[in-house]
Amino acid sequence: MKAAKFAYTRVFDVDEAIEVLAKGGGTAKAMSGSQSFGPMLNLRLARPAQVVDVANIAALRAVSRKGEWVEIGAAVTHAEIEDGVYPPLAAHPMRQVAGGIAYRAIRSRGTVGGSLAHADPAADWVVTLAAIGARIVLRSPRGERTIEADGLMLGAYTTVLEADELIVAVHVPSETPTTRWGYHKVCRKPGEFAEASAAVYFDVSRRRARVVLGAADGPPILLNEFAAEVASKGAQAAGRDKVSAAVGLALPDRDGIDRKLFTACVERALEQSGVFSNHKLAE
Incomplete structure (x- = not known):
């Protein structure tokens, strides 16, 4: 298929982009790399009256x-x-x-x-x-x-x-000496959409402990209680039974195979973070 007809505007300034979007009254959409939005246009899942190309705005291309x-x-x-x-x-x-x-x-x-x-x-x-x-x-x-x-x-x-x-x-x-993190996803083959994913992040200096499930058909799911327990108790709180129980509470409507996939993602993300080699990640 081909996209429905739309107006195309390339902008080089953030204020100009916002002005064009505002004038669109909800019918204009911003586009950058177009790797997701482009296919949606071609499939006519998205039908904006105007596409605003922001990929060449210098202010959006900087890192500091x-x-x-x-x-x-x-x-x-x-x-x-x-x-x-x-x-x-x-x-x-x-x-x-x-x-x-x-x-x-x-x-x-x-x-x-x-x-x-x-x-x-x-x-x-x-x-x-x-x-x-x-x-x-x-x-x-x-x-x-x-x-x-x-x-x-x-x-x-x-x-x-x-x-x-x-x-x-x-x-x-930014990275600190106390930062520990991990991320793992399950795909049918490299490059495919994830069927399950999990990210973990621990930083003693910032008093942050996060374990998050992704690819769960909606917003990321935070396992806050489980993350806090892992941060305070380390490996003894991160056994398979503990991980499985936390995933089960977060995804009660998923079947057993799905829960095993998410459990495996959490386990491997924790392994990457080094949690199994550290008794305690927080005080």
């Missing part, structure tokens, strides 16, 4: 360190993160996550902000950024607001973004 945070422009591509193009992300967990997204051709054009705005439950950034406690910066004619990454999605392909709002940046915590 701001204290304990790293600010990532929304139009930074997965491949640029994977390749360590930006020094503030050279040793960040996001590099490994980026390298596992779909295929290289898609990573070369797909962007962080575009992936978040698309809000596919199986997307890698949706679950990992929720786990590390990232913050998403949104801008509209009314000004700028910042939301927690775990509060972005309302449901599959549905977010809190208003029609005239644009994701302009993502703030992620």
Whole structure:
């Protein structure tokens, strides 16, 4: 199929992009790498009257360190993160996550902000950024607001973004000596959509402990009680029976096979984090 007719506008400034979106009155949509939005247009699952191309806005293509945070422009591509193009992300967990997204051709054009705005439950950034406690910066004619990454999605392909709002940046915590993290997903083959995923993040200095399930047909699911127990007790709280029980409570309507997939994802993410070699991750 081919896309329904739409007007195309390429912008080079954030304010211009927001102005065009606002004038669209809900009929204009921003596009960056187009790796998800493009197919939706061609399948006519999306039929905007106007497409606003924001991929070439310089302000959305920058990465900088701001204290304990790293600010990532929304139009930074997965491949640029994977390749360590930006020094503030050279040793960040996001590099490994980026390298596992779909295929290289898609990573070369797909962007962080575009992936978040698309809000596919199986997307890698949706679950990992929720786990590390990232913050998403949104801008509209009314000004700028910042939301927690775990509060972005309302449901599959549905977010809190208003029609005239644009994701302009993502703030992620910088690496510290106490950071431990892990991410694992199950796909039928490399590059396919995840059938189950899990991300874990522990940082004693920031008093943060997160275990998050992704690819669960909706927003990321936080296993807060389980994460707190693992942080305080270490390996003894992260046995298979404990993981399975936590997953079962989070996904009571899933069948046994699905729960085993998610349990395996949590276990392997915890193994990556080093939790099994540390008796206690928090005081």
